Amino acid sequence: MPAAGLTLFDTIWDDHRVNVESTPGGGPDTLYIDLHLIHEVTSPQAFSILRDRGIKLRHPDQTMATMDHSTPSTPPGPDGKYIIENPDAEIQLAALESNCADFGVPLYPMGHENQGIVHVTAPELGLVQPGMTIVCGDSHTATHGAFGALAFGIGTSQVAHVFATQCLLANRPKTFEITIDGTLQPGVSAKDVILSVIARIGTEAGTGHVFEYTGSTIRAMSMEERMTVTNMSIEGGATAGLIQPDDTTFDYLEGREFAPRGAAFDAAVADWRRRFQPANGTYEQCVSFNADEMEPMITYGTNPGMGMPVRDVVPDPTDFKNKSDRVSFQRALDYMQFEPGKPLLGHPVDVVFVGSCTNSRLSDLRDAAGLMDGRKVKDGVRMLVVPGSRRVKAAAEREGLDQIFIRAGAEWREPGCSMCLAMNGDLIEPGQLSVSTSNRNFEGRQGKRGRTVLASPLTAAACAVTGVITDVRELL
Amino acid sequence: METLTSPVMFLPIDNIDTDRIIPARFLITTKIKGLGRHFFNDWTHASSSHENAKILVAGHNFGCGSSREHAVWALADYGIEAVVSTKFADIFHANALRNRLVPVVVEAADHARLVTTLEDDPESTITIDYDARRLTCGDLEISFTAAISDIGTDESETPGGEELEALLSQSHLIDGHEAAHKARVNTMGNG
Numbered sequence: 001m002p003a004a005g006l007t008l009f010d011t012i013w014d015d016h017r018v019n020v021e022s023t024p025g026g027g028p029d030t031l032y033i034d035l036h037l038i039h040e041v042t043s044p045q046a047f048s049i050l051r052d053r054g055i056k057l058r059h060p061d062q063t064m065a066t067m068d069h070s071t072p073s074t075p076p077g078p079d080g081k082y083i084i085e086n087p088d089a090e091i092q093l094a095a096l097e098s099n100c101a102d103f104g105v106p107l108y109p110m111g112h113e114n115q116g117i118v119h120v121t122a123p124e125l126g127l128v129q130p131g132m133t134i135v136c137g138d139s140h141t142a143t144h145g146a147f148g149a150l151a152f153g154i155g156t157s158q159v160a161h162v163f164a165t166q167c168l169l170a171n172r173p174k175t176f177e178i179t180i181d182g183t184l185q186p187g188v189s190a191k192d193v194i195l196s197v198i199a200r201i202g203t204e205a206g207t208g209h210v211f212e213y214t215g216s217t218i219r220a221m222s223m224e225e226r227m228t229v230t231n232m233s234i235e236g237g238a239t240a241g242l243i244q245p246d247d248t249t250f251d252y253l254e255g256r257e258f259a260p261r262g263a264a265f266d267a268a269v270a271d272w273r274r275r276f277q278p279a280n281g282t283y284e285q286c287v288s289f290n291a292d293e294m295e296p297m298i299t300y301g302t303n304p305g306m307g308m309p310v311r312d313v314v315p316d317p318t319d320f321k322n323k324s325d326r327v328s329f330q331r332a333l334d335y336m337q338f339e340p341g342k343p344l345l346g347h348p349v350d351v352v353f354v355g356s357c358t359n360s361r362l363s364d365l366r367d368a369a370g371l372m373d374g375r376k377v378k379d380g381v382r383m384l385v386v387p388g389s390r391r392v393k394a395a396a397e398r399e400g401l402d403q404i405f406i407r408a409g410a411e412w413r414e415p416g417c418s419m420c421l422a423m424n425g426d427l428i429e430p431g432q433l434s435v436s437t438s439n440r441n442f443e444g445r446q447g448k449r450g451r452t453v454l455a456s457p458l459t460a461a462a463c464a465v466t467g468v469i470t471d472v473r474e475l476l
Numbered sequence: 477m478e479t480l481t482s483p484v485m486f487l488p489i490d491n492i493d494t495d496r497i498i499p500a501r502f503l504i505t506t507k508i509k510g511l512g513r514h515f516f517n518d519w520t521h522a523s524s525s526h527e528n529a530k531i532l533v534a535g536h537n538f539g540c541g542s543s544r545e546h547a548v549w550a551l552a553d554y555g556i557e558a559v560v561s562t563k564f565a566d567i568f569h570a571n572a573l574r575n576r577l578v579p580v581v582v583e584a585a586d587h588a589r590l591v592t593t594l595e596d597d598p599e600s601t602i603t604i605d606y607d608a609r610r611l612t613c614g615d616l617e618i619s620f621t622a623a624i625s626d627i628g629t630d631e632s633e634t635p636g637g638e639e640l641e642a643l644l645s646q647s648h649l650i651d652g653h654e655a656a657h658k659a660r661v662n663t664m665g666n667g
């Protein structure tokens with residue numbers, strides 16, 4: 001039984017404190033990390049720190065590496081080799097390969113059946129389990145909170161700390177409950193839920209906090225939908241976001257490669273049920289939402305908090321009392337070339353991107369393909385569909401989803417982060433407007449002076465076929 | 477810590493994210509040094525800046541977005557030693573402290589006064605007295621209480637080097653934790 005007054009977060013944190021004698025408020029805790037995920041971009045300097053200091057990597061068996069950020073999304077040549085146009089990317093990918101070989105870390109390189117976006121691959125392999133602590137040099141590590149694991153992004157120097165000691169120093173965050181009750185209406189998806197949450201609370205409300213998502217809407221979600229929600233916790237300012245593990249979690253895990261098997265699995269489930277019962281603790285902050293009222297969402301500005309229901313008009317900067325808010329808001333609209341008081345419906349779209357650790361799983365691709373079946377990508381629109389992992393790609397191809405996209409005129413690509421952050425050469429041109437299922441609409445995120453509108457896979461697919469910002473409910 | 481006096485890089489924009497500080501395409505490197513040349517690479521709203529500025533005055537909620545420590549490395553490589561804002565994103569804040577970049581948190585009202593002072597005279601210099609937790613700019617004097625977290629800045633040459641030493645010194649505690657929780661960790665080794 002969890003002790004009275006403890007939240008899911010408290011239970012996991014206390015379970016992993018190595019410095020058991022310390023008292024809350026007495027400086028940082030030493031937190032034990034069960035699983036460390038690494039990729040090519042934020043790990044090389046950390047390996048260098050180990051080498052410089054002559055330190056061994058403490059637990060290669062609790063570390064998993066894959067390649068995702070700077071990998072090409074174009075298929076390999078006839079010789080099976082991937083064509084990497086940027087020589088620096090080639091160096092970075094080669095560095096991960098040699099670092100993993102030198103320190104004994106299991107690596108899923110390009111072409112491997114387990115390769116993919118680290119936040120897609122680790123859960124589908126069953127590596128992410130309830131009650132774990134998980135870190136990665138990547139802010140979207142919050143994704144894994146969907147399993148009731150405490151998972152958060154860290155900087156590269158902390159990657160070195162975890163390599164060396166399997167621990168890191170961390171100040172205990174506060175807790176913030178986000179309750180979502182009710183039933184989502186047709187055309188409204190998990191992405192719209194988290195965009196609605198961030199539009200209301202803003203991009204910094206979660207700073208210093210861990211979110212815990214509760215309520216009937218969350219309980220009714222699949223694991224993939226839950227991952228879409230927890231993934232964007234960082235966009236609300238929280239480094240982690242948790243969901244109570246339940247039968248949906250356990251059913252998802254059963255039979256996966258790295259999950260316990262047979263009697264061991266039954267014992268693990270019994271243990272998870274016992275340790276992570278519905279929270280009876282209190283949270284420092286709470287906010288609640290009614291899912292019945294949620295609508296398909298889009299963003300109109302340059303941070304994920306600048307979102308609105310797709311049929312709304314762009315807010316007016318003069319509504320802000322505070323001058324600094326007003327100036328920043330106006331700047332964002334100037335950058336986006338959107339006018340206050342006007343709707344975005346019907347606004348022309350140049351590029352549609354379906355992918356990223358937020359929305360590149362099989363259910364996301366099914367959503368987009370379902371809408372596009374028998375329809376065409378509008379002339380003049382480029383649509384890129386990038387599955388989150390090689391397993392997702394294979395599963396989608398078994399269902400024929402790739403053929404639906406290709407027939408519609410979309411590009412079906414190799415797994416990776418791709419156009420979410422435009423590191424691998426997949427980018428939008430200056431001034432182009434992209435409707436993207438990714439997580440960040442920051443200035444230049446998808447390419448220098450590119451403009452990004454965040455949306456769900458359903459909304460993105462609807463925009464691809466109409467060529468303009470569209471309310472997907474009109475096409476259902 | 478000593479006192480820092482410097483002309484100012486003045487970017488009073490809210491929510492400056494780490495993609496703006498250094499776009500992702502410049503993270504294709506295996507090194508720490510040299511990122512300063514990509515600092516604010518795609519910035520289209522440059523306000524005022526002095527070549528020798530060691531203090532950046534930004535708007536609210538600085539460093540949100542990605543966990544990339546490269547953002548801090550780019551700032552430091554460019555020569556910035558302190559950033560003044562009303563709030564910093566958690567991961568950026570922690571990364572900054574590990575690289576001797578000081579996040580100076582001031583109250584919103586004080587920040588507004590500082591912005592007005594710098595708008596009136598962009599040539600103003602700022603002096604930050606870390607021990608007294610006081611920032612002065614012309615006639616304006618601001619106290620700050622939340623500048624440096626309880627950890628303090630990590631003074632090691634290696635990013636996070638002091639923390640690394642602290643963690644290595646706890647290896648007996650870590651051994652003990654692992655022995656007590658052996659059955660619980662089920663990762664790559666068990667596949």
